[in-house]
Amino acid sequence: MEKAKHILIVEDDESILFGLQDILEGKGYKISTASNGIDGLKLASTKPIDLLVLDIMLPGMNGLEICKRIRKEKIKLPIIMLTAKSSEIDKISGLDYGADDYITKPFSLSELLARIRSILRRTYPEDAILNNFSFGQVTVDFTKMKAIVDDREVKFTKKEFAILEYFIKRDGEVVPRHDLLNNIWGYDKAPTTRTVDTFILEIRKKIEETPSSPKHIVSISGVGYRFISGNL
DSSP states (O other), X not given: OOOOOEEEEEOSOHXXXXXXXXXXXXXXXXXXXXXXXXXXXXXXXXXXXXXXEEESSOSSSOHHHHXXXXXXXXXXXXXXXXXXXXXXXXXXXXXHTTOSEEEESSOOHHHXXXXXXXXXXXXXXXXXXXXXXXXXXXXXXXXXXXXXXXXXXXXXXXXXXXXXXXXXXXXXXXXXXXXXXXXXXXXXXXXOHHHHHHHHXXXXXXXXXXXXXOSSEEEETTTEEEEOOSOO
């Protein structure tokens, strides 16, 4: 079983802090918290943390200083900064000080979860192996290349399994067609976006209750698709 990733949240707004803690623990993450900059830096420097969610405006020591000190100590810790809604300087400063990403308040929970998954995937690619996954009325076992839909086995091609796995690992994110072309087919194979659309239509027929009105693989006009498991 994959070890739960350990996320440290440093935030002085208790409603945000404990709300995020409850939600992220519900998603299977191990959570530590701090409500001031000094305690946050101490935890980030001494605990085995996999990801830091860091507010900029903190008592004791602000988030930018924490970020600066972490990078000075050469701690390879991915950092998501929480910034003010319209403070462009905070965003730029956070990235300059070594933050990996930022999200503005008030933020969408689904967007934050997607950012967390994306950074963890990039930072710890060895953990990206997907064995099985369930959503809606679908259960997919990627080790056995087997899919159960509405309690019956449904046949998928190897390419369809690969596309579905790619989507699942990016649950909630927009997946451009060119990403699928590059990562599933490879540009040297010279498929077209129509090829992608044809495969998506076939997958929808197998997993969607109403393929013409999909709930799990939805089209994003002019871009590609978004997979929605409903598990977020």
